[in-house]
Amino acid sequence: MPGKYKLVAFDVDGTLIDEMQFVWVKIHQDLGMDPEKVGQARDDFLNGCITFREWADYDTNLWIRNGVTKHMIEKSIVKFSVMEGAIDTIKELHRRGYKLAIISGGLDIVVNHFLSNVKKYFSHIVINQLKFDDEGNLKGIDIPPEYDGWGESKQIVLKTIADKEGISTEDCVFVGDSNNDMDVIKEAGLGIAFNATPELSEAADIVIKKKDLREILKIID
Numbered sequence: 338m339p340g341k342y343k344l345v346a347f348d349v350d351g352t353l354i355d356e357m358q359f360v361w362v363k364i365h366q367d368l369g370m371d372p373e374k375v376g377q378a379r380d381d382f383l384n385g386c387i388t389f390r391e392w393a394d395y396d397t398n399l400w401i402r403n404g405v406t407k408h409m410i411e412k413s414i415v416k417f418s419v420m421e422g423a424i425d426t427i428k429e430l431h432r433r434g435y436k437l438a439i440i441s442g443g444l445d446i447v448v449n450h451f452l453s454n455v456k457k458y459f460s461h462i463v464i465n466q467l468k469f470d471d472e473g474n475l476k477g478i479d480i481p482p483e484y485d486g487w488g489e490s491k492q493i494v495l496k497t498i499a500d501k502e503g504i505s506t507e508d509c510v511f512v513g514d515s516n517n518d519m520d521v522i523k524e525a526g527l528g529i530a531f532n533a534t535p536e537l538s539e540a541a542d543i544v545i546k547k548k549d550l551r552e553i554l555k556i557i558d
Contacts, residue, residue, distance in 0.1 A: 351514035422551035491521035
């Protein structure tokens with residue numbers, strides 16, 4: 338049975354998946370999207386001119402206008418890999434009785450492709466969902482209702498999940514790697530910076546530098 342903590346939440350890119358680039362960026366590059374258009378939308382978001390939802394819609398519509406299909410996206414992400422020890426860690430935490438969650442600004446197609454065998458262990462998966470027609474043509478994106486921000490919205494999602502579980506965020510662990518995990522890693526009762534940026538490592542309770550997710554099993558009893 339779980340000890341002090343009840344729920345463990347993970348970021349995806351750079352945490353469950355061994356890829357330091359955000360999946361959005363990787364797909365843009367692989368599919369030859371106009372870097373000026375991509376960069377302008379990113380800058381508009383970072384400067385507060387548009388919301389995360391508007392940014393995601395813009396990027397998705399850019400793909401749609403360029404005829405991007407499910408096959409093309411899968412061909413891009415196949416170069417990713419599951420983080421060392423991720424599958425074992427998910428299974429062991431579930432065996433120990435922890436609730437598990439994914440909180441990510443990434444794309445569900447990555448989780449579905451690489452973590453399909455362990456999705457059943459997660460009680461909550463909050464991530465953007467690409468929509469395709471029967472022929473695999475990209476038709477749009479569904480953004481989680483809680484997700485209308487970047488770092489701050491992850492904190493809101495963790496609170497929402499904790500409320501649903503009838504626990505406090507102090508009972509939660511969050512594992513992430515990048516600066517957009519800053520708010521949520523501070524909100525969690527235990528924040529673990531995994532192979533993370535210096536800024537996130539400074540904010541976290543625990544820092545793991547070894548690229549093996551099984552290291553967290555030594556920390557979470």
